[in-house]
Amino acid sequence: MTAISPPPRPVTxxxxxxxxxxxxxxxxxxxxxxRPFMWHLARTELKARNYDTALGQVWIILDPMLMxxxxxxxxxxxxxxxxxxxxxxxxxxxxxxxxxFQFTSKSLRSGAQSILSNKQMILNTAFPRAIFPxxxxxxxxxxxxxxxxxxxxxxxxxxxxxxxxxxxxxLMLVLLTMFNLGCALLYAPLAVFFRDTTxxxxxxxxxxxxxxxxxxxxxxxxxNLKPILQWNPLYVFWAALEQIFAGRMPSPGYVLASAAWAVxxxxxxxxxxxxxxxxxxxxx
Amino acid sequence: xTRRAKTGRTVEALKDVSFDVASGSVYGVIGRNGAGKxxxxxxxxxxxPPTEGRVTLFGRVTPLLSLGVGFNRELTGRENILLGxxxxxxxxxxxGRRYNEVxxxxxxxxxxxxxxxxxxxxxxxxxxxxxxxxxxxxxxxIDEALAAGDAKFKQKCFAKIAELCERDCTVMLxxxxxQIVKQxxxxxxxxxxxxxxxxxxxDEVVGAYLEEMGTGKxxxxxxxx
Numbered sequence: 116m117t118a119i120s121p122p123p124r125p126v127t128x129x130x131x132x133x134x135x136x137x138x139x140x141x142x143x144x145x146x147x148x149x150r151p152f153m154w155h156l157a158r159t160e161l162k163a164r165n166y167d168t169a170l171g172q173v174w175i176i177l178d179p180m181l182m183x184x185x186x187x188x189x190x191x192x193x194x195x196x197x198x199x200x201x202x203x204x205x206x207x208x209x210x211x212x213x214x215x216f217q218f219t220s221k222s223l224r225s226g227a228q229s230i231l232s233n234k235q236m237i238l239n240t241a242f243p244r245a246i247f248p249x250x251x252x253x254x255x256x257x258x259x260x261x262x263x264x265x266x267x268x269x270x271x272x273x274x275x276x277x278x279x280x281x282x283x284x285x286l287m288l289v290l291l292t293m294f295n296l297g298c299a300l301l302y303a304p305l306a307v308f309f310r311d312t313t314x315x316x317x318x319x320x321x322x323x324x325x326x327x328x329x330x331x332x333x334x335x336x337x338x339n340l341k342p343i344l345q346w347n348p349l350y351v352f353w354a355a356l357e358q359i360f361a362g363r364m365p366s367p368g369y370v371l372a373s374a375a376w377a378v379x380x381x382x383x384x385x386x387x388x389x390x391x392x393x394x395x396x397x398x399x
Numbered sequence: 400x401t402r403r404a405k406t407g408r409t410v411e412a413l414k415d416v417s418f419d420v421a422s423g424s425v426y427g428v429i430g431r432n433g434a435g436k437x438x439x440x441x442x443x444x445x446x447x448p449p450t451e452g453r454v455t456l457f458g459r460v461t462p463l464l465s466l467g468v469g470f471n472r473e474l475t476g477r478e479n480i481l482l483g484x485x486x487x488x489x490x491x492x493x494x495g496r497r498y499n500e501v502x503x504x505x506x507x508x509x510x511x512x513x514x515x516x517x518x519x520x521x522x523x524x525x526x527x528x529x530x531x532x533x534x535x536x537x538x539x540x541i542d543e544a545l546a547a548g549d550a551k552f553k554q555k556c557f558a559k560i561a562e563l564c565e566r567d568c569t570v571m572l573x574x575x576x577x578q579i580v581k582q583x584x585x586x587x588x589x590x591x592x593x594x595x596x597x598x599x600x601x602d603e604v605v606g607a608y609l610e611e612m613g614t615g616k617x618x619x620x621x622x623x624x
Binding site: 124125126127128129130131148149151152155156159160162163235236237238239240241242393396397 | 441442444445446447448449450451452453454455456457458459460462464465469471473474478481482485486487488490491537
């Protein structure tokens, strides 16, 4: 009888810390292999988030809608709304703009905390740490999905049209997700090495909200402010989305600029994260 | 292996520590608090990079360095079995295949359906070890993870460790319970302030350690009772 040999064991060698990027092939394969873990981690964190509240997962929708109500009241005080059509357009704009901005701000906030809040896992398990910002952005994406369904229903109730431009929405979602992941990867190591940056984050997020066409449309921006606001990476995303939700095909310039920002932030964030990743466990 | 303290001083957590572990054996690591035992295990697991020297591993490392790592305390034990299994590298199908073995080994009964924030440290220990031990580990690192379990569960763990070694799994064990180390380990390393004080057969190293501690042959930790 022939004995079946066990498969050869993998040989792993850990050598002194080197600077620079890790070997990207094994690193990316490590992340790819952890897809079920990342998905399950995101779902369980979402499930546990509102476990003890009376309304539970309803807060995923209630939270952005309450913000929309607050901003609507703010807008109606600052400038009278005008016709019913204007009011409907404003409500429609605020809903999608707030929901998408919350996707970005939550990704940034959770991504920034993702390494610090997973200290136990960082210290006691060995897998690519980029998993944590990826999970943070995944949670933001999962939060966004039911709000889009609510938005679609309200959009229809308000009598506003759906156009063929919605076919471009998945592309913009992918680009915004890439951008948000880049922000999370960029901020996470900053939060580890400079803890004060997490305290600055709410203020940065608030300023970013005012500089992005969330509380106002692109058409309402005064001409003298437009050149300044256009330096905001989110400007082109929101400008494209505004056209999509108004039933118009987005300008190719906005889409290309969104893609450029998405790739730049993702690559820049990934490089910073990966060159500092080895020091996370040492910093705790 | 150095770690930078917040005051700016450099602390050498491990210095000139060199040893080999035979495949399929149990290897003990003992020492006082702060000796560098956990740092050593984290270096072996690839969590902390060495600043000098090299760690060479022949096999996949399954670390059990802390109780409840990867668990979400708001979820039930059952839900966390999947999460814990995925955290250490299994895919959902593999966790499913081992699910019943894990449940049977943990012996938590209906507590598996309670949120883990209601669990005692012993219950965490049961579930954490049950998951780690059923993942077909090739190199299993256990850092005090058995400390919280009751005597019956510890005996069960010892039997499981022996079974794993028969399957050519290498087990490295940190424990303050010297009887546990003597019972399980073939060879042992004594660390003191990051330096290898002694390395050799477990009986000899443990005996020298206890003599140094002044406890003689008595139990040196609550785990020994």
